[in-house]
Amino acid sequence: MLTPTTFLIGATLPVMSRIYATHGGRVGSDVGRLYLVNTAGAALGCVLTGLVFLRYLGARETIFLGAAINLFVGAGALALMRLARAPLPAAAANGEGEAPGQGDRVTDAAAAPAIGRAAHALPISAGGLRYVAIAYAISGFIALGYEVVWARILYVHSSHAAYSFSLMLTVFLAGLALGGAGGSWVLRRRRATLRHFGAIQLAIGLLAVLILHAFARLPALHLDDWFGGYTVAYEFLIAFVTLFPPTVLLGTLFPVVGSLYTRERAQAVGLRIGRVNAFNTLGAIAGSLGSGFVLVPVLGLRNTTVALAVLNLALGAAALRFDRGGRRALRFAPAGAVVATVVAVAVLPTGFYLGSYYTEVDRLIFYKEGVETTVAVLEVPEDNYKISFVNGRDEVPTDRASMSAFRLLGHLPPLLRPGARNALVLSFGNGIATGTMNTHDIPVIDAVDLSPEMMEAAAVYSEENYNVLDSERLQLHVEDGRNFLLRTEASYDIISVDATHPANASSWALFTSEFYQLIERRLAEDGVFMQWIPIHGVRENDYRDILRTVWDIFPNMVLWSTGSTHSYVVATREPISPVVMQSVLARAAANPTVVRDLGPPEAIAGYVAMAEGDLTRYIGRGPVITDNDAFFMPAR
Template identity: 40%
Template sequence: MEEHGQDLEQSEQKALLVLFFFSGVSSLVYQVVWARMLTVVFGTTLLATSTVLSAFMAGLALGSYVLGRYIDRCKHPLRIFAALEVGIGLFALFFPSISANLGNAYGALVGLQGNFYLFSLTRFGLCFALLLIPTALMGGTLPVMAKFAVRRLGRLGGRVGQLYAVNTLGAVVGVLAATFGLMEGLGLRGTTQAIAVVNFLVAGAAWLWGRQRSVGVGERAEVKKTAHSDRILWGVLAGFAISGFAALGYEVAWMRLLMVSFSFNSHYEFSIVLVAFLSGLSLGGWLGSRLLSRRPDLLSIFVGVQFLIGACGALSVLAFAHLSVLVEPIQRADSWWVSRTGVFSTAVAIMLLPTVAMGVIFPLVGQIYTRQLARLGRGIGDIGAVNSLGAVGGAFVTGFVLIPLLGTEWSVKVLAALNGLVGLTIALISQQRKRLVWSGAVGLALLLVLVPSDVLRRIAEPAAVNRELVFYQEGAEGVITVEQQTDGFRKMALNGGGQVPTDYSSLQIFRLLGHLPLLLHPDPQEVLVVSLGGGIALGGAAQYEPRRITCVELVPEVIDAARLHFGEFNHHVLENPTAWNIELVIDDGRNFLLSSRDTYQIITGDATHPTSADSWVLYTKEFYELCRAHLSADGIMAQWLPFHGLPPDDYQTIVRTFQHIFPHTTLWRSNNYSIMVGTMQPQVIDWERLNEKMTPPRVHRSLENIDMGNAFALLNTLVMDEVALRRYVGEGPLNTDDHPYISFVSPKGYSSGSWEVLEDLAPYRTSALSLLTAPSATVRETIEAYFKAGEHALEGDIMRLQNRDRAAVRAYQRALQANPEDRSSAYFLDLLAEQLIRRPPQDE
């Protein structure tokens, strides 16, 4: 048996595992935090986020490959490990400053955007160059630690398995720490700096220890006795690369299936699923370390594990097909923590067995492939490198090729078939028991045939008998669906969430978002619409016939859904966009502005909820600064802001942040939603000019359709002028890229009702008279009547959202007594009266 140096004592083994555990903690904290930092530069598209992930994994692969070869020549691996940790920590201290200045370099790429492939390649190169140093150092830690930990070849698989397990367990803790504590408490920069201290502490302990222990170098290179030919060893290495490809492919596909099943889209849920995935890998590494010393036939285990992963992958699709019985009670849980524990438990139930099997493979391949202690670092480095490169390919190909072409279900089947093919190939070239192997292959093939391929469509099918699914399309960014009700109501959804409904309140606010800023501006000619949705805001803006409207949409499939099923709501502007001077751009809104040199008179934002993973970057101080930089001196910024899912103090934080950049900000409301309107000049409304702009037939029809066909009704949607709003927001925190408070609202906002924000706004409500220039006595009297009725209508809205329907009815009746022309109150009064007829009286 080949050995080098004295074997480690049990206490030393435990100490080594503790060091590598904290190394894993720091690595995943950095990955989570740095990916979030780079999101504000590269964008939230799948291509952009995949670019960051791929650059990270490519750096790990390079570091594993290079340092694996280097460490075989070193007598003091622990000192090298200490140096790696110091290097990671030092780079972490500078990373926030580097990423903050990356926008300037990225903006220089604007000239390449006409060439998609050149632009994407250049973006990857920029990201890879930024992440190269720290990720290469991280990638080198495993072969370096393995060189120190393994003193006998017979124990290689066990020791490597232990290292892999504790490092991955550290990764689990790192994700949890970053997501549920560090980023919210310290911000992104503070989190990076705090974790750098962990690197330095680990490095100090390793350096002191490394002065006392060394390994043998240059000893006689005794080759391990093995029956495996070079062809088999290279086959196993190639199979491990394909296994890494499949593993990341599964993660992408499972994330999609869970997103659609549970309709989630915040960073919490993504981290929860990642924790479930990594937990399985860690457990698998630990089991592998325990099992490998007891089973001499390692190739049989490798073959069997590949078939097991393939079978579990196929069965996972079947599991999602029957998940509906769990989804509803989990979504309706009283507590956010109970609900997300349900998501985590579901993810574990589906992913545990296959991820455990994936975790077993790493120490298994290490034991098979490495034949000399003198080249141990090289062996572990090679397998780490090929696995990481396979993972890069798996994430990219699954997200951009398999899912868009085949759909998620068939993508999982392809990945499962790859696992089966790897197992079958290794079995044939190593002459395993052919009958058993072929039986396994045939069984997996039958399973792939029998597993349904329309699971996501089944999940999207509405349960209500009066609704039907009229649009379903899956692309790289997600699944877009449209369901239609028999009364004409429609709802578009992205991955089951991010909804665009056509109920009365939603239609009012979307249409108002398109009209309001163009009515307030004297001559709007250049308009930017961030987020298409159903195209309702875009259609409203188009009625003023500006010279150019640029509409930026993240998800290409949304355009077809809006054109085919929302035409009556968006004035059919998508049937011939050119005729309306509309230019449609597929991009992340912030990324588009970052690389654009154009100036606009109007920018409107209709993103999804501020807490969502793809929209948080559109509600920060830096985004508002970017918008201000692209507005003309008389420009207007208008942004949709919901009441639901935001506790009053967090809603206030967003408004305060907006007002901090646009000092002359007013707040407008239509029932359940609000619009922030910001300018750099005081907002003044000329009554005659406003009526003149509302007079053209197409503009009037569009506004009349949402009961705002006259200027009095329109102006009554004002909640606060800039003076009242300044008093409302007061002093407090701002929502920034570095400290995105709103991203961490979900646990608090889970049970927060829209009525809470409305109650908070009520005392600050102001009349539109403060914005009008010299209104006549008649105009003043009418506006005051509308304003008084609006007070009762607001009370009614609060009662309605509290499900106090009878109290709401009385409030709406008072509103109509004060102003019989209050159509919104009349609408909700009729709606509630009809509902009350159907149910018995109850105390309120």
């Protein structure tokens, strides 16, 4: 679906290069300026979309706005083309009234040949040109590999909000833009050489490893305390401190490569810029896929960074070897960069990315970096306490309040629906709620989670989850929850949802009207739906909107709470009458596991926070949340 649009987007740079870079000897500088304005515009669009447009306009309207800007720019280009081809007045045609030098810039490349003389051509061999093309493709692989790794590490120190990745990407693009500006400025004053390309590659490799030291120092600095938590300003600052320096160097590569590969000859600038940019983009695609799906799971975040840095050093050394006219002092530059990088790697701290505050590596009982998630489990044996961190956020603590929440999620649906034939658990996590539900002998429990690392970590929670991984009734699915609902044709007697916080960019889609409509379609006629709704970190208006959105699909809804920051919606197709509640409490009293986990029946009855009448009054009138306008800002 995206290919036609991205194909056309990719065609704009070579076309604009052909129009704008018309002077031989200034090609690298001119395409660098284009790169500057294009990338700066991308950075502006990224930050506005993440912080403003999605929040106040909605996803669909943001797309319409982008399309309208495209149409406006396209109409402007067509109008300029018509003006450029219009017949000139007689005076202008005779050259009268034109200042010296006016009209040097050709605005319509099709109407006038590009200006460029062989004297401007760079003396670079055919082998050198092939090296530039291959090396720039590998540079694309490295750059996107770094972006994947840096985003994963920064995510550990962010709020995981919808705008978090936008802020990271904005800083990344801003660095590229400034680097393009710097490269363009330098090329106005001197010719590009392979030694420039090589020196930049060596610097990127060394700096990428040094950035790992900056990441390692972030927890000790407690910068979030300065900003009162994970604010937009805080997330922008840590992204700027860590990402901006290396991305500036990455941005300088484009004007240098543009100058080298075109040999500063303007006649073929469109073709050559399009070709070398295609090589770089193909490398970037491979880098994104290879780093995310292969290198990080196999090598880990830190070692993937080191491997990519080695590629930078190799490219730099090869470029300096090709540049035979370089300064003799630069012959030792690769060796110096390698030695400095080796030293920087040797003194790196342990490569565990746990979060902003948690650095107690000696308490780790599980750690794994996967395709999407970095999962760590810490244990405090003297307090009989464990806690999981998923990309730096605590998700499965075993304090008393949290355990009550997991137990209620597991016990209440089977108590409301005795004899259930099957159950669906979305967000398996470390399996405590699922293991609790499994004690009710439900024949089939489908448990879904995006993170196979969390499922693997469930083994260290065997005491808390009642060894659920050993149950033959459990069927695990590594998949997105909504995608599973769309794909399955099964009808479930119980659907339990324990998604992470709605402000989390990976979970907001489990709190919208479209999601609850999917739940309604897959819920059996006499089925029970239960979902955890957090109270902490949620603005009250958002909390009411979530409850109203559930109520819009399931009007027979009751709000439960085990105290602390945990609340739950429990919905059935028929109202939960006093008679039904009495039978639930009777079944609970007869089940020793339920009594041990939740207390006596009167304690369970005390977990009811609002029945239908009170809940309807609390919710009030207002909007329901849809996929188009969902935007949860973390409460401070």
